[in-house]
Amino acid sequence: MKKLAVILSVAVTLQACDQKPEDIQVSDLHTLCDHLDAMERLLDVALTIPEPPNSEGQNQDVWNHRRLLQRKYIEIRESAGSRFDVERIKECPSWPVVSGRINSAEGITD
Numbered sequence: 119m120k121k122l123a124v125i126l127s128v129a130v131t132l133q134a135c136d137q138k139p140e141d142i143q144v145s146d147l148h149t150l151c152d153h154l155d156a157m158e159r160l161l162d163v164a165l166t167i168p169e170p171p172n173s174e175g176q177n178q179d180v181w182n183h184r185r186l187l188q189r190k191y192i193e194i195r196e197s198a199g200s201r202f203d204v205e206r207i208k209e210c211p212s213w214p215v216v217s218g219r220i221n222s223a224e225g226i227t228d
Contacts, residue, residue: 139163140186144197151210153198158212160191161219 139159147153167184198204207213 140183140190142190142194144193147194147197150198150202150204150207151212153194153202154207154210154212154216156194157191157198158216158219160187160194161216161223163187164191165219165223 139156139162142156142159147156164184164187167180167187198207210216
């Protein structure tokens with residue numbers, strides 16, 4: 119029985135790795151730390167996209183993708199705030215990394 123649980127856990131983890139951050143479903147996030155991990159994945163991608171489109175010809179599709187990631191981030195943040203005591207977020211293993219990214223993600227996390 120334990121082996122089955124481990125196999126299922128690995129399968130779910132591998133599937134999550136293939137998922138694009140903007141395709142994350144809030145309904146699939148069951149813990150506060152799941153929400154934080156999803157926010158980390160969104161920030162990882164969003165922070166690679168400069169803001170806003172510039173006169174040097176930055177592709178509007180790239181900027182639209184960044185805005186999509188921002189909307190998903192806000193959706194996940196609001197879900198966490200309504201479902202959990204967010205004061206406990208610092209107990210999540212990924213908090214130190216994510217908190218640093220949040221500080222450098224002005225315009226995404228607002």
